[in-house]
Amino acid sequence: MQIRDWPPAERPREKLLHLGPGSLSEAELLAIWLRHGTPGASAVDVARSLLARFGSLRSVLAAGRNELCGERGVGPARWAELQAALELVRRHHLERLQAGPVLGSPRAARDYLVARLRDLEHEVFCCLFLDSRHRLTRCEELFRGTVDGASVHPREVVKQALAHNATAVILAHNHPSGVAEPSQADEIITTRLRDALALVEIRLLDHLIIGDGSCTSLAEKGLI
Numbered sequence: 001m002q003i004r005d006w007p008p009a010e011r012p013r014e015k016l017l018h019l020g021p022g023s024l025s026e027a028e029l030l031a032i033w034l035r036h037g038t039p040g041a042s043a044v045d046v047a048r049s050l051l052a053r054f055g056s057l058r059s060v061l062a063a064g065r066n067e068l069c070g071e072r073g074v075g076p077a078r079w080a081e082l083q084a085a086l087e088l089v090r091r092h093h094l095e096r097l098q099a100g101p102v103l104g105s106p107r108a109a110r111d112y113l114v115a116r117l118r119d120l121e122h123e124v125f126c127c128l129f130l131d132s133r134h135r136l137t138r139c140e141e142l143f144r145g146t147v148d149g150a151s152v153h154p155r156e157v158v159k160q161a162l163a164h165n166a167t168a169v170i171l172a173h174n175h176p177s178g179v180a181e182p183s184q185a186d187e188i189i190t191t192r193l194r195d196a197l198a199l200v201e202i203r204l205l206d207h208l209i210i211g212d213g214s215c216t217s218l219a220e221k222g223l224i
Contacts, residue, residue: 180211
């Protein structure tokens with residue numbers, strides 16, 4: 001039976017309009033994104049199959065193009081729409097972060113960085129450049145690969161901080177393993193960057209490690 005043949009109160013779109021998105025199951029939310037089912041299966045059936053295949057909603061959302069488009073009911077158009085929706089979420093968090101002093105809204109900074117970095121399969125090193133009022137002026141991805149002394153260059157971080165006229169910097173990188181605890185290499189590069197930035201009178205405020213939906217602050221651990 002197709003969704004259009006269901007009682008109106010049970011259809012995902014009508015249910016969302018009447019009760020709000022929080023009332024829907026993960027399968028129902030995915031069904032609204034899918035729009036259509038396949039022969040013999042409703043959009044909710046296809047959504048349930050995706051959740052079973054990938055193991056979780058997050059895994060469905062983080063799946064690569066070839067992997068997701070190989071599933072029934074999902075093609076390039078649906079995948080593109082999903083990427084657009086995820087990017088809207090990231091930009092929503094970024095807009096909240098830019099609305100005022102970053103230190104006045106640490107939750108906004110963490111939400112943005114988690115949304116941007118946690119599902120990447122490789123390590124990405126980002127810098128948040130702040131002005132004298134600790135407002136975000138720029139967020140840049142500077143390095144990719146293993147974050148250690150060989151791949152993160154203090155000179156480049158200092159160069160970009162000066163180019164953006166920053167007076168303070170927050171560092172962030174992800175751990176694809178999902179474990180947000182800082183490694184010895186993380187601590188070493190943090191010290192090197194703190195000292196390099198101090199030479200040009202720029203403060204390193206924090207270094208955030210992004211894991212599986214979690215975030216660890218080196219400043220809170222007393223490592224800066």
